[in-house]
Amino acid sequence: MEYRLQLAKRMLFNKKGSLIGAILAVTIGILVIHVNFVIFQGLYDAFVRDIGNYNTGDILISDKEDYIEKSDLSLVNWLIRIPEVDAATPRLSSQGKAEVTIGGRIIEKTRLPVVGVDPFWDVQASGVHETVSDGQYVFSRNTMVLGSAVAEDLGGAKVGESVKLILTDRWGIEQERRFTVSGVASSPGGQGFDFSAVVHIDTLRDMLSRQGTSDSIMVRLNDPAAAAPVRDFFIRSFPNDDFIAETVEEASEESLAGFRSGIALINLIGYFGMMSSAFAIVTIQMMLVNGKTREIGVMRSIGAKRRDILIVFIFQGMIIGAIGAGAGTAAGLGYTFYAKETRMSFNDSLELEVTYNWEKISQTALLSFALTIVASLYPSYRATKLLPVEAMRTV
Amino acid sequence: MLEVSGLTKVYGEGENAVHALSGVDFVVEKGEIVLIVGSSGSGKSTLLNMIGLLDRPTEGKILLDGTDTTVLSDGGISSFRNKKLGFIFQFSNLITDLTILENVMLPLQIGGGGSEESARDLLEAVGLTDQMHKRANKVSGGQAQRAAIARGLINRPSIVLADEPTGNLDSVTSEKIVELIKSMARKLGQTFVIVTHDRQHFGDVDRIITIKDGRAVEAMEVAA
Numbered sequence: 001m002e003y004r005l006q007l008a009k010r011m012l013f014n015k016k017g018s019l020i021g022a023i024l025a026v027t028i029g030i031l032v033i034h035v036n037f038v039i040f041q042g043l044y045d046a047f048v049r050d051i052g053n054y055n056t057g058d059i060l061i062s063d064k065e066d067y068i069e070k071s072d073l074s075l076v077n078w079l080i081r082i083p084e085v086d087a088a089t090p091r092l093s094s095q096g097k098a099e100v101t102i103g104g105r106i107i108e109k110t111r112l113p114v115v116g117v118d119p120f121w122d123v124q125a126s127g128v129h130e131t132v133s134d135g136q137y138v139f140s141r142n143t144m145v146l147g148s149a150v151a152e153d154l155g156g157a158k159v160g161e162s163v164k165l166i167l168t169d170r171w172g173i174e175q176e177r178r179f180t181v182s183g184v185a186s187s188p189g190g191q192g193f194d195f196s197a198v199v200h201i202d203t204l205r206d207m208l209s210r211q212g213t214s215d216s217i218m219v220r221l222n223d224p225a226a227a228a229p230v231r232d233f234f235i236r237s238f239p240n241d242d243f244i245a246e247t248v249e250e251a252s253e254e255s256l257a258g259f260r261s262g263i264a265l266i267n268l269i270g271y272f273g274m275m276s277s278a279f280a281i282v283t284i285q286m287m288l289v290n291g292k293t294r295e296i297g298v299m300r301s302i303g304a305k306r307r308d309i310l311i312v313f314i315f316q317g318m319i320i321g322a323i324g325a326g327a328g329t330a331a332g333l334g335y336t337f338y339a340k341e342t343r344m345s346f347n348d349s350l351e352l353e354v355t356y357n358w359e360k361i362s363q364t365a366l367l368s369f370a371l372t373i374v375a376s377l378y379p380s381y382r383a384t385k386l387l388p389v390e391a392m393r394t395v
Numbered sequence: 396m397l398e399v400s401g402l403t404k405v406y407g408e409g410e411n412a413v414h415a416l417s418g419v420d421f422v423v424e425k426g427e428i429v430l431i432v433g434s435s436g437s438g439k440s441t442l443l444n445m446i447g448l449l450d451r452p453t454e455g456k457i458l459l460d461g462t463d464t465t466v467l468s469d470g471g472i473s474s475f476r477n478k479k480l481g482f483i484f485q486f487s488n489l490i491t492d493l494t495i496l497e498n499v500m501l502p503l504q505i506g507g508g509g510s511e512e513s514a515r516d517l518l519e520a521v522g523l524t525d526q527m528h529k530r531a532n533k534v535s536g537g538q539a540q541r542a543a544i545a546r547g548l549i550n551r552p553s554i555v556l557a558d559e560p561t562g563n564l565d566s567v568t569s570e571k572i573v574e575l576i577k578s579m580a581r582k583l584g585q586t587f588v589i590v591t592h593d594r595q596h597f598g599d600v601d602r603i604i605t606i607k608d609g610r611a612v613e614a615m616e617v618a619a
Contacts, residue, residue: 305474
């Protein structure tokens with residue numbers, strides 16, 4: 001073994017306290033970044049997952065002007081012929097008022113978002129139907145699924161009860177219709193339709209006097225990574241229409257932008273943690289250099305050049321960095337594995353979307369390794385500045 | 396051959412200047428054992444540090460094998476120390492993280508060559524074959540000093556500089572170390588310059604240089 005590496009290793013391993021301290025500093029720095037990533041990136045990805053699952057699909061098609069006038073049937077049939085597309089479904093939204101009579105008392109809920117869905121296609125393209133915890137999804141023109149929050153506001157409306165929905169059509173005329181509650185929906189983290197009422201899209205079209213229109217088409221892909229090419233293909237295929245096609249992140253940009261800034265801030269804190277580790281390494285390496293002053297003097301007296309001394313202590317930094325990066329990555333992967341296997345959730349509701357981001361994992365390990373070496377440079381340089389005759393006076 | 400001429404070392408400046416050495420001149424021929432003696436604070440260790448290129452003189456020249464060492468660069472000094480000089484210190488100054496064998500091999504490795512065999516041979520010569528795989532802090536003071544002697548000789552230097560090599564040892568061990576140094580010097584034809592405050596300990600040597608108040612006041616040939 002290269003004598004400088006051997007010497008670095010021996011000097012380091014004979015100072016177990018310093019070695020453990022330095023490795024722990026690096027390990028904790030990496031672990032903080034991994035934990036941050038699992039929790040906050042997992043939360044972000046969970047939001048994106050749920051927004052895509054309930055609201056936008058992998059691609060959301062809408063119209064620049066207002067409503068999509070083109071037949072939803074022809075659009076959906078065109079879309080599902082694309083190999084990457086699993087399913088597509090039209091949606092129509094409005095806002096209205098709901099009333100329920102319980103024990104002779106009328107309970108009213110105003111400003112209620114109402115979503116019209118196609119029961120046949122919606123279950124293929126979205127996951128909203130899976131959030132129906134009580135009863136079943138919309139299955140006919142006069143059934144309605146109430147979000148759990150809405151049901152509560154309506155005095156605890158239950159499956160089978162009759163709800164009157166009142167909304168204003170395109171001509172400004174108030175329309176009302178009675179629905180039977182077929183189910184109550186409750187989603188983890190409230191990302192689904194917990195605050196809305198879901199009805200059949202054709203019924204909603206009738207009530208709004210908007211026959212044959214939709215305000216969006218949700219497209220579900222078999223490979224979400226193909227979203228951009230499919231989006232571009234769709235836009236190219238309808239050059240004369242005013243369609244907008246957006247990926248889930250583009251469609252949800254407004255709500256995700258703030259989240260992303262938050263994650264960037266949290267990551268920054270993680271990297272500050274790593275910088276603190278680097279300062280700890282500088283301190284520990286300085287202690288190691290001070291503890292080896294006599295040895296440095298001896299080495300210089302028997303012919304070691306300043307460069308040799310520099311290399312010995314940089315090797316020490318590399319050993320600390322390599323072990324610390326390895327241990328930190330292992331600890332981080334252990335935490336990620338735990339989070340994934342236990343289906344860790346935020347606030348006991350929203351299940352985190354835990355992924356192994358190998359690029360980020362290796363980037364963090366390499367950055368930490370490099371930072372440890374950089375942190376070792378100054379103490380190593382200080383070691384080379386010791387005069388042999390002075391250094392050997394140290395006992 | 397070592398030639399020291401007009402060697403002066405001044406610490407500090409102006410009124411605070413301290414003349415540790417003032418114009419020291421002497422010559423040491425190849426194969427000689429030379430003692431440098433003097434009372435405490437006389438400047439003998441300073442002189443040895445100058446010869447050993449551990450410190451730079453204020454004035455004067457030190458020629459070793461014809462090379463003026465006072466004009467060498469930092470890198471040149473390191474190479475020169477490695478190839479031409481051997482050191483034996485009062486405290487053995489072994490690197491405690493390494494074994495005895497690794498300590499002896501270290502000058503070879505720093506120089507980028509040499510074999511483990513030569514280190515083993517030297518350790519056998521100083522009687523440490525059975526201790527060579529022990530860590531340096533696990534052997535006695537006498538054994539550590541023997542290892543230091545082997546380390547000082549491993550590169551077959553032009554000159555070995557010993558600074559109070561028995562200063563930290565009991566009288567019995569000291570005698571053994573003195574005998575070892577003298578026997579190695581004779582066996583290898585090795586030049587030794589030894590700083591000591593106790594000339595009696597070393598018995599017959601080739602020459603004794605006495606340093607007093609920073610000057611070489613006496614250069615006495617002892618052996619014929």
